[in-house]
Amino acid sequence: MxxxxxxxxxxxxxxxxxxxxxxxxxxxxxxxxxxxxxxxxxxxxxxxxxxxxxxxxxxxxxxxxxxxxxxxxxxxxxxxxxxxxxxxxxxxxxxxxxxxxxxxxxxxxxxxxxxxxxxxxxxxxxxxxxxxxxxxxxxxxxxxxxxxxxxxxxxxxxxxxxxxxxxxxxPPELKASGYADLLGKVTAGADWLLADALELEPIDKRAWSLVQESLRAWTAHPHRLRDGDPQALSDLFAGLTLTGLAMQLSASSRPASGSEHRFSHLWEMQMGPAAALHGFKVGVGTIAAAALYERLLARDLTRLDIAKCCRAWPSRTEVERAVRQGHDHPQLAEQAVAESLAKYIDASRLRQRLLLLQQRWPALREQLQAQLLPADQLQSLLQAAGCPTDPTGIGVSWPQLRASYDLARTIRSRYTVLDLVAETGLLAECVEELFAPGGFWARSSQGQL
Ligand SMILES: [Zn+2]
The missing domain is CATH 3.40.50.1970 (Rossmann fold)
Known part of the structure; x- marks a missing residue:
């Protein structure tokens, strides 16, 4: 190492x-x-x-x-x-x-x-x-x-x-938090693949390999880390260090931060300084993002009705209004409006983007499947490391989690799966599936929903 x-x-x-x-x-x-x-x-x-x-x-x-x-x-x-x-x-x-x-x-x-x-x-x-x-x-x-x-x-x-x-x-919860921050690179990587395929943010191969090449190995043994194995701690720190260097190399947090960090940052801003450790929020955000990817990957986007997506696409003014209404905190709302408008595209550009998505979906879907881990598995790994594995463990309510699938997209202009589900008109139905009886969050909530 x-x-x-x-x-x-x-x-x-x-x-x-x-x-x-x-x-x-x-x-x-x-x-x-x-x-x-x-x-x-x-x-x-x-x-x-x-x-x-x-x-x-x-x-x-x-x-x-x-x-x-x-x-x-x-x-x-x-x-x-x-x-x-x-x-x-x-x-x-x-x-x-x-x-x-x-x-x-x-x-x-x-x-x-x-x-x-x-x-x-x-x-x-x-x-x-x-x-x-x-x-x-x-x-x-x-x-x-x-x-x-x-x-x-x-x-x-x-x-x-x-x-x-x-x-x-x-304190042991700090290394558990570091583990979760590192595991979050699973979804961060998937989001980068997405942004690369849509020609929005090309993958920098050097930064990518610093983070992704050994990610599975670094995160494979959460029990050892929890039990105090010095090698596991050393591996974790090496992984976190190389990830930091990848961000330094690209002068951007893209190699290390995607939709899971949007959830985490949203919750931190909603809850303020008393919120849970950074990695703990990222961990739950990683599960949330991976579960969303599962719903997305279950669909064949080559058959997407692009004309329908474009007809339903909101205007700039409608986006501004919806984002402002979505956030309770006025300053957060203003910044979210700025970030959302920075990435706003009109319906004709949306059409171009969705055509590209349609064309690249078969290969992209395979890449995403290889990159991601099932949400269930992420949950088990995080649990073994001693991290919270559902929103209540970090002080987020179930309705707040549900609303976060919409709000997390608005707080940063960076493109992630949260944007893709919005642009393809699939956000509401994917979220519905996650929370409906038998859905991922309904199962993990054990009747608390
Ligand atoms: Zn982080």
Whole structure:
């Protein structure tokens, strides 16, 4: 795996150094000296990650004679949330010195530091504390601004240090979350195949293979991960790292984020900071997307009535009205309108797109079938990893899940299966099938629907 990571590292432009292994925490001072021009540093952590590794990093830097500013430590509870106000807090702190930010933490802390470091024109070093998501080595930062979660463009860290002993000590739900984020690449990949076939977003083969080539192997043994097997944890982290590098390589989250992330981001915006872990929402979103794909793949789209689809196609104004009405939160509604209109096509372009779909469907269907896993199987894998497997496990109600099949499409212009079912006029009937007696969600809800 190290060879693959090293090879990937040579292809990307931001990250120069990746140290993954047991005991690598001790290399912080060496990495700082070797990969950064500046010798002074400032540690960013929260109370939990400071106790887990931050204090040690801080002491090492001091002992090695680096000029170390007072650490910036966010409260441990409630868990910090990646909102734009905190980016501004960090930015202000960074502007008072010229130190290299050394962030010790996982998703939120890394996202906050990544953007604040970029906005203050400096590179940063990331010390990972949990195998909880794929953002360490990714281009871009997932930040909520004015109630709307978005990926803001900014470079990945120059160096990442991930000590497997530190990762193993993290709360077990964090690695379960990382597992689910990785498993989500099954549907993310399917959505990319779709966008590629419709000539909307071509597949970048290098980024694709970094994520997809070993995805089945990385996700095959959730029990081992749950039981604390060090190799399983190491494999998970390698998978998350390579996925991040794929995003860095394409300067886009497309290789790692499709319809499953639309569900996850929608729920996060609906529920706010108290929502479940990122990977847990992605996991349920992955099941939701895979179940939708099953309904879609059960159909022969070569026989699609294109004229009927075009007649039923809403105008721009109708889309705007429907999207605005669909969201309760006004700011979310405004952003969703902007994203939906950005991908709006008129009926004549829809006709062209559906003709292309019809022509490519037999080959595309085979590709999608090979890429996807059955929703039942995804559910079993997630359960074995210790993840929630239905909406109630992440605080989403059954009616909210049902409505999400329509709303999740609206929050981003990126093309996914959610768009395809809308454009082919199949959304309502596919969702009906999922929730009707005997349908996928009716079965998994065990009578709670
Ligand atoms: Zn993710």
């Amino acid at each position: 190290t060879t693959r990571i090293d090879a990937a590292l040579r292809q990307v432009s931001d990250t120069r150094c990746l140290r993954i292994g047991t005991g690598v925490l001790a290399s912080v001072t060496e990495v700082l000296s070797q990969y950064f021009d500046q010798r002074s540093a400032v540690v960013v952590a929260d109370e939990n990650t400071f106790a887990a590794a931050g204090k040690l990093v801080y002491e090492q830097l001091q002992a090695a004679g680096h000029a170390v500013a007072a650490p910036i430590i966010f409260p441990g509870t409630p868990t910090p949330y990646a909102d734009f106000d905190k980016v501004l807090v960090l930015e202000e702190a960074f502007r008072t010195c010229d130190a290299i930010p050394v962030v010790v933490g996982s998703g939120t802390l890394n996202d906050l530091t990544k953007l604040a470091a970029y906005r203050t024109g400096r590179q940063y070093l990331c010390v990972a504390t949990a195998a909880s998501m794929d953002g360490y080595t990714a281009f871009g930062s997932a930040i909520t601004k004015a109630g709307f979660k978005q990926t803001m463009a900014c470079p990945a860290p120059r160096a990442v240090i991930a000590d497997l002993d530190v990762l193993a000590q993290a």
